[in-house]
Amino acid sequence: MSPEEFRAAAHQAVDWMADYLRDIRDYPILPNVEPGDLIARLPKQGPEHGESIDAIFEDFRNVIVPGLTQWNHPRFFAYFSNSASGPGILGEMLAAVLNANPMLWKTGPAAAELEQISLGWLRQWLGLPEEFFGIIHDTASTATFHAVVAAREAAGVTAAPLVLYTSEHANLSVDKAALAAGVQRGNIRHIAIDDEFRMRPNDLKAAIEADLAAGYKPFCVVPTLGTTSSTSLDPVPEIAAIARRHNLWLHVDAAYAGPAAILDEYRYIFKGCELADSIVLNPHKWLFTPVDLSAFYTRRPEVFRKALSLDQAPAYLLGASTNAVNLSEYTVALGRRFRALKLWFVLRYYGREGIAEILRGHVRMAREFADRLAAHPRFELAAPVLFSLVCFRMIGSDDENRELLERVNRTGKAFLSGTVLKGRFVLRLSIGNIATTFEDVLETWELIKSLVPAPQSLPDDAPER
Amino acid sequence: MSPEEFRAAAHQAVDWMADYLRDIRDYPILPNVEPGDLIARLPKQGPEHGESIDAIFEDFRNVIVPGLTQWNHPRFFAYFSNSASGPGILGEMLAAVLNANPMLWKTGPAAAELEQISLGWLRQWLGLPEEFFGIIHDTASTATFHAVVAAREAAGVTAAPLVLYTSEHANLSVDKAALAAGVQRGNIRHIAIDDEFRMRPNDLKAAIEADLAAGYKPFCVVPTLGTTSSTSLDPVPEIAAIARRHNLWLHVDAAYAGPAAILDEYRYIFKGCELADSIVLNPHKWLFTPVDLSAFYTRRPEVFRKALSLDQAPAYLLGASTNAVNLSEYTVALGRRFRALKLWFVLRYYGREGIAEILRGHVRMAREFADRLAAHPRFELAAPVLFSLVCFRMIGSDDENRELLERVNRTGKAFLSGTVLKGRFVLRLSIGNIATTFEDVLETWELIKSLVPAPQSLPDDAPER
Numbered sequence: 037m038s039p040e041e042f043r044a045a046a047h048q049a050v051d052w053m054a055d056y057l058r059d060i061r062d063y064p065i066l067p068n069v070e071p072g073d074l075i076a077r078l079p080k081q082g083p084e085h086g087e088s089i090d091a092i093f094e095d096f097r098n099v100i101v102p103g104l105t106q107w108n109h110p111r112f113f114a115y116f117s118n119s120a121s122g123p124g125i126l127g128e129m130l131a132a133v134l135n136a137n138p139m140l141w142k143t144g145p146a147a148a149e150l151e152q153i154s155l156g157w158l159r160q161w162l163g164l165p166e167e168f169f170g171i172i173h174d175t176a177s178t179a180t181f182h183a184v185v186a187a188r189e190a191a192g193v194t195a196a197p198l199v200l201y202t203s204e205h206a207n208l209s210v211d212k213a214a215l216a217a218g219v220q221r222g223n224i225r226h227i228a229i230d231d232e233f234r235m236r237p238n239d240l241k242a243a244i245e246a247d248l249a250a251g252y253k254p255f256c257v258v259p260t261l262g263t264t265s266s267t268s269l270d271p272v273p274e275i276a277a278i279a280r281r282h283n284l285w286l287h288v289d290a291a292y293a294g295p296a297a298i299l300d301e302y303r304y305i306f307k308g309c310e311l312a313d314s315i316v317l318n319p320h321k322w323l324f325t326p327v328d329l330s331a332f333y334t335r336r337p338e339v340f341r342k343a344l345s346l347d348q349a350p351a352y353l354l355g356a357s358t359n360a361v362n363l364s365e366y367t368v369a370l371g372r373r374f375r376a377l378k379l380w381f382v383l384r385y386y387g388r389e390g391i392a393e394i395l396r397g398h399v400r401m402a403r404e405f406a407d408r409l410a411a412h413p414r415f416e417l418a419a420p421v422l423f424s425l426v427c428f429r430m431i432g433s434d435d436e437n438r439e440l441l442e443r444v445n446r447t448g449k450a451f452l453s454g455t456v457l458k459g460r461f462v463l464r465l466s467i468g469n470i471a472t473t474f475e476d477v478l479e480t481w482e483l484i485k486s487l488v489p490a491p492q493s494l495p496d497d498a499p500e501r
Numbered sequence: 502m503s504p505e506e507f508r509a510a511a512h513q514a515v516d517w518m519a520d521y522l523r524d525i526r527d528y529p530i531l532p533n534v535e536p537g538d539l540i541a542r543l544p545k546q547g548p549e550h551g552e553s554i555d556a557i558f559e560d561f562r563n564v565i566v567p568g569l570t571q572w573n574h575p576r577f578f579a580y581f582s583n584s585a586s587g588p589g590i591l592g593e594m595l596a597a598v599l600n601a602n603p604m605l606w607k608t609g610p611a612a613a614e615l616e617q618i619s620l621g622w623l624r625q626w627l628g629l630p631e632e633f634f635g636i637i638h639d640t641a642s643t644a645t646f647h648a649v650v651a652a653r654e655a656a657g658v659t660a661a662p663l664v665l666y667t668s669e670h671a672n673l674s675v676d677k678a679a680l681a682a683g684v685q686r687g688n689i690r691h692i693a694i695d696d697e698f699r700m701r702p703n704d705l706k707a708a709i710e711a712d713l714a715a716g717y718k719p720f721c722v723v724p725t726l727g728t729t730s731s732t733s734l735d736p737v738p739e740i741a742a743i744a745r746r747h748n749l750w751l752h753v754d755a756a757y758a759g760p761a762a763i764l765d766e767y768r769y770i771f772k773g774c775e776l777a778d779s780i781v782l783n784p785h786k787w788l789f790t791p792v793d794l795s796a797f798y799t800r801r802p803e804v805f806r807k808a809l810s811l812d813q814a815p816a817y818l819l820g821a822s823t824n825a826v827n828l829s830e831y832t833v834a835l836g837r838r839f840r841a842l843k844l845w846f847v848l849r850y851y852g853r854e855g856i857a858e859i860l861r862g863h864v865r866m867a868r869e870f871a872d873r874l875a876a877h878p879r880f881e882l883a884a885p886v887l888f889s890l891v892c893f894r895m896i897g898s899d900d901e902n903r904e905l906l907e908r909v910n911r912t913g914k915a916f917l918s919g920t921v922l923k924g925r926f927v928l929r930l931s932i933g934n935i936a937t938t939f940e941d942v943l944e945t946w947e948l949i950k951s952l953v954p955a956p957q958s959l960p961d962d963a964p965e966r
Contacts, residue, residue, distance in 0.1 A: 037587030037850065043519035049591050050515055053598040054508030067610055071825035074614040082622030086852035089588065092845075096595065100842070103611025108600040115608075115817070120600035122502030123554065126514050130561065132593035132791045133518040135573040135585035143580075145532055146568025149539040157547030174639055175836040185681050193685075208815045209835050215809055216650050216833045218683035220658075264817045320836070326597045328838050344680055350673045351921035352580070352729045352929070360536035368681045370674050371640040371785070373793050377565070380557075385502065387551035456816035464817070 037089075045089045052097070053125070057108075060471070064448025065109045067102055074103050105451070107327075110471040111480055114453035116264070116292050116425075117468035120326035123385035127378030128326050136374040140353065141360035144374065148363055151376035154383060155331055158319070161388050162297045165310050168333040171366055172375045176291035177209035179316040179332040180258065182340060182367065184217040186314065187256035187285030189343035190336070196253035199223045201243060203235035203270055205263040207289060214256075223252065232420060233268035233457070235259055241278050248282075256285045261305050262293025265455040265464075266419035266427050269293070273308035280311065288315040291330070293423055295322045296399075299392050302423075322395065322424070324470045325382050329375050340366040398424040398467045401477045405465060408481055414488055418462040425466045427457060430488055434461040443487040450480040502554070510554045517562065518590070522573075525936075529913025530574045532567055539568050570916070572792075575936040576945060579918035581729070581757050581890075582933035585791035588850035592843030593791050601839040605818065606825035609839065613828055616841035619848060620796055623784070626853050627762045630775050633798040636831055637840045641756035642674035644781040644797040645723065647805060647832065649682040651779065652721035652750030654808035655801070661718035664688045666708060668700035668735055670728040672754060679721075688717065697885060698733035698922065700724055706743050713747075721750045726770050727758025730920040730929075731884035731892050734758070738773035745776065753780040756795070758888055760787045761864075764857050767888075787860065787889070789935045790847050794840050805831040863889040863932045866942045870930060873946055879953055883927040891930045892922060895953055899926040908952040915945040 037045070077099055106112060108120055120128075138144030138151070155170025173179040188198060200219050202210045204226045214224045225247075227240045244254045257279050259270035272288060279286040288309050294317025296302035309315055314334040319325035334340065345365040364370045386394070402424040409415045409428050419427040429437050441454050441463050453464045467477065502510070542564055571577060573585050585593075603609025603616070620635025638644040653663060665679045669691045679689045690712075692705045709719045722744050724735035737753060744751040753774055759782025761767035774780055779799040784790035799805065810830040829835045851859070867889040874880045874893050884892040894902050906919050906928050918929045932942065 039519045039523035039587075042522060042587035042590070043515065045587065045591055046515040046518065046594065047512060049594050050508065050511040053511065053594065054504045056598055057507060058504035066607075069610045071606060071610070072614070074611045075618060078615075078618050080621075081625055082619075082848050083852040084854055086855040087849045089591070089850060092588070092849050096842075100611045100615065101599070103614070104599060104601055105608050105610070106599075107602055107608075108598065118600070120597055122507035122510065123557070125507070125594075125597045126510055126554070128597035129511065129514050129518065129590075129594050132585055132590045133521055133573065134566070134569060134571075135583070135791050136569050137572055137792050141536060142531075143570050144572075145534045145536070145570070146539045146565045149537070149568070150543075150565065153540060153543050154547075156545075160546055174838075175834040177834045177836065181681075181833050188683065207835075208811055208818075209833075211811055212809050212833050212835070216646075216682070218653065264815070326600050327602050327836060344677050346673055346676055350729070352918065353673075354919050354921070354926075368646050368674075368677050369640040369642045370672075370677070371642065371792060373639075377561075383547050384552045384557050385554060387548040389549055390551040453817065454819050456819070461819075 048093065060106065060109050061111070063106050063109060065106045065112055065451040066445055066448055067104060069103050074099065108469070109451070110469045110473065110476050111450040112469060113465045113467065113480065114451045115466065116321050117466045117472070118321045118327070119324055119469040119471065121324035121382060121470045123381040124324055124326045124378045127381035131374040131377045134374060137371050138374060139364040139370050139372050140362040147374045147376060148361065150380055151363065152361065154376045154380040155333070157383055158331055159333060162294065163303050163306060164315070164333060167335050168315070169337040170331060170333050171363060173330040173332050173367070174328040176289065176316045176318050176330045177212060179330045180209050180287060180289060181213035181216050182332065183285065183287035183314040183316070184213045184219070184256055185343050186334070186336065186339040187287065188217055190285055190339050191253060191255040194253045196251055197223050198255045199225060199247050199252045200256045200258065201225045201227055201240055201254065202258040203227050203260060203263070204229050205233050205265050205268065206258060206260050207264045207291065210258045210289065229268070233263060233266045235270040235275065237271055237274035237278060240275060244278065244282050254282055254284055256287065258287045258289055261288060261290035262423060264292070266457060267293060267423045267425045268419070269305055269422065272312070276308045276311040286312045288312045290315055290317040292318065292321050295319070296395060296423055298388065299395055319379055319382070322468045323382065323391065324386070325379050329379055337366060344368060394470060398472070401472070401474055402426050402467050404474070405477050405481055412485070418457050418460070424468055425464060427455065427462045427464055429460065429462045436489070437461045437463060440484070440487060444484055447483065449483055513558065525571065525574050526576070528571050528574060530571045530577055530916040531910055531913055532569060534568050539564065573934070574916070575934045575938065575941050576915040577934060578930045578932065578945065579916045580931065581786050582931040582937070583786045583792070584789055584934040584936065586789035586847060586935045588846040589789055589791045589843045592846035596839040596842045599839060602836050603839060604829040604835050604837050605827040612839040612841060613826065615845055616828065617826065619841045619845040620798070622848055623796055624798060627759065628768050628771060629780070629798060632800050633780070634802040635796060635798050636828060638795040638797050638832070639793040641672070641754065641781045641783050641795045642677060644795045645674050645752060645754060646678035646681050647797065648750065648752035648779040648781070649678045649684070649721055650808050651799070651801065651804045652752065653682055655750055655804050656718060656720040659718045661716055662688050663720045664690060664712050664717045665721045665723065666690045666692055666705055666719065667723040668692050668725060668728070669694050670698050670730050670733065671723060671725050672729050672756065675723045675754065694733070698728060698731045700735040700740065702736055702739035702743060705740060709743065709747050719747055719749055721752065723752045723754055726753060726755035727888060729757070731922060732758060732888045732890045733884070734770055734887065737777070741773045741776040751777045753777045755780055755782040757783065757786050760784070761860060761888055763853065764860055784844055784847070787933045788847065788856065789851070790844050794844055802831060809833060859935060863937070866937070866939055867891050867932050869939070870942050870946055877950070883922050883925070889932040892920065892927045893930070894925065894927045901954070902926045902928060905949070905952060909949055912948065914948055
């Protein structure tokens with residue numbers, strides 16, 4: 037493809053992209069497809085001869101896009117809502133043409149340093165101490181996995197089985213990270229939570245003591261700031277004190293809630309994190325950066341290097357600068373994309389104040405939604421609204437709530453998800469897309485209400501409350 | 502950023518991108534910068550208030566780009582040369598605006614299925630059996646790490662220390678993968694290579710037997726197809742037979758050479774791979790796909806699932822389809838980018854025949870370069886030219902060769918790398934960029950020759966030959 041053919045095709049692509057952003061509310065958020073539909077529609081073999089870019093674009097528009105869940109839709113309220121903002125997309129476009137691979141400083145000096153610069157800016161905005169070294173991972177799962185590997189390295193060689201602690205409400209990525217690092221399935225302790233879904237420090241302490249008495253080796257604890265089910269905040273200061281006493285690696289999973297610490301009124305959530313060995317938060321969740329970009333900070337970068345780098349550089353990397361940070365020495369992956377570019381675009385385009393204003397807007401919308409909901413006789417809140425997630429249920433059975441969720445999602449007009457809190461099925465409405473407006477939230481509230489079955493239609497099914 | 506502001510900015514970006522592709526030969530490949538230069542030039546703090554996209558673009562062009570190593574340059578011949586082709590870049594652009602995250606089938610049906618479709622097409626082109634399940638990882642390092650985790654799972658719980666086997670010339674990612682999975686540093690065996698840099702099967706056999714006798718647990722062997730130093734091919738059929746006898750997981754690292762199997766004349770390289778438990782190859786290396794995209798195939802996907810997925814789905818993922826493949830169940834990372842799109846664009850735009858023609862051209866260019874070099878009295882080949890990499894040295898000392906490499910790279914006109922073969926420093930010229938022409942290679946050959954010091958200028962330094 038010549039540069040001029042690329043130019044023409046890329047301008048065409050950009051017009052589609054801008055149209056998509058403009059018209060996105062017209063797309064059903066969840067596609068009307070069954071497993072295997074796309075496989076059945078596309079050829080079983082790849083083409084022997086090349087095809088025109090127009091033909092590929094046409095299939096993209098007509099076959100691929102209608103089969104997608106529209107993550108960038110302002111009424112995508114499921115899981116943790118997120119967004120690819122304009123400046124973030126521009127950063128991705130430019131990174132793609134550069135194809136930079138800053139695995140070593142020498143293989144991408146400006147890319148390697150921009151990673152340190154942009155994560156440094158973000159660190160300051162979050163109020164984290166200067167000694168935290170920043171590095172970008174694809175996802176919080178991968179970042180947490182690296183933390184567990186470093187924790188294992190820091191624990192040293194031991195015959196006693198390693199035990200990791202997290203809460204009942206930790207993200208499954210914590211379990212995956214521990215399993216991948218070789219922690220036995222039975223040695224991941226899910227500490228009980230309190231009434232507001234926070235890890236109980238006394239239970240943590242008791243579990244560690246019991247494990248020590250039984251000959252295990254406690255080595256790592258992972259509290260969460262902003263749990264996936266309810267955005268609850270584990271009590272990091274207490275957990276940090278316990279970790280310090282028992283010499284456990286403290287990794288804080290702030291994947292979702294971390295960016296909130298940019299706001300003065302949320303700065304408190306990082307209390308105790310100055311004692312953490314590592315912290316992860318996801319600009320691709322609540323910081324308008326296209327997936328994938330996790331910001332990982334650690335006070336102990338040398339442990340990662342020791343765990344993962346070789347005693348000497350391989351022959352084929354001879355001549356790489358040694359007086360600069362080579363990012364791949366701190367990660368399993370040798371190759372790296374130039375991810376810092378999109379984050380730098382986002383941080384500069386919006387600025388600290390601009391980002392704070394958008395985050396505040398999301399929190400405000402969540403509270404407005406929660407207020408309306410709490411005031412309605414057929415609904416109840418299922419968890420405190422700490423950030424931009426509202427957990428709620430219709431007063432009624434789990435099946436009725438599951439059915440309500442299905443009805444809402446089937447409209448294609450909004451996409452919510454569910455979870456279980458205190459043994460009961462609840463709905464989750466998560467606000468995090470940069471294009472979400474108050475009107476989006478209000479209309480979704482009207483939609484939800486309109487899909488609640490009339491009480492008399494369910495005579496045999498008394499409310500559980 | 503409104504859709505219309507995005508449209509205007511993105512058209513501007515596209516013009517820069519097309520200009521960059523057109524004018525890329527004008528850029529010095531290696532930037533003239535020292536560690537810390539960018540850090541010194543950019544503000545120490547992020548901006549309080551948002552900035553205009555024009556200001557950001559200006560800094561991108563004037564400060565970032567000149568500080569990069571230009572990976573997409575047709576005379577980037579270092580490491581393994583690669584490229585972001587036009588269709589691949591278009592795929593990345595569209596993926597960025599969609600922001601799809603096909604972690605579960607339900608969260609991106611068409612994205613999840615396109616991953617299976619595009620890896621299926623590629624699998625057929627490579628001649629791999631149908632039972633190989635394909636999944637995309639960011640890098641071969643991550644893919645190999647997953648293979649080692651699956652190998653560990655397949656080995657079962659054992660008190661004996663796990664031992665992994667690879668060759669002296671394996672990529673460092675194999676060591677990293679083993680370390681990350683918890684294999685002790687001393688239990689990674691680097692089996693000796695023969696005169697053509699291939700793992701010696703008899704040495705592998707002997708090492709396994711010695712380890713078994715000493716109470717170790719051999720669990721995994723990783724041969725390489727296309728080693729990083731010289732593109733040598735480990736003898737997979739013999740290694741597979743040994744792996745089978747001792748019940749070792751066989752993971753084949755075909756990161757670089759794998760795509761060559763698309764050509765009839767290279768189909769032989771995958772001989773024995775039908776017995777492999779897993780194979781990785783990198784479309785972002787020699788298949789014109791922007792970094793990052795590694796294609797990973799396994800005959801035993803269930804082992805990955807067993808190693809990494811939880812006994813039951815977490816509450817917040819309730820309602821996810823269970824009668825479809827949920828890709829994140831096979832990986833450490835829960836979130837996933839829509840990477841399949843760029844690969845699908847590349848496979849369709851070029852077609853099998855088009856890709857084969859480009860790969861053949863690269864091999865032809867490498868042979869032409871090697872022929873000229875072999876015929877020159879001051880140079881010698883340092884390894885067989887099996888694919889598109891030429892390893893060579895100037896007849897002279899290691900220091901002279903290192904100095905020659907430095908001189909070439911300092912011109913900014915070409916970027917080669919070095920390695921050590923048979924104890925001697927050699928230069929590597931790797932051809933893999935889709936825009937590389939025969940003229941690029943010939944002019945680089947002229948450049949290299951022009952930088953060879955006159956023999957009389959080195960009276961005290963007799964050639965070692």
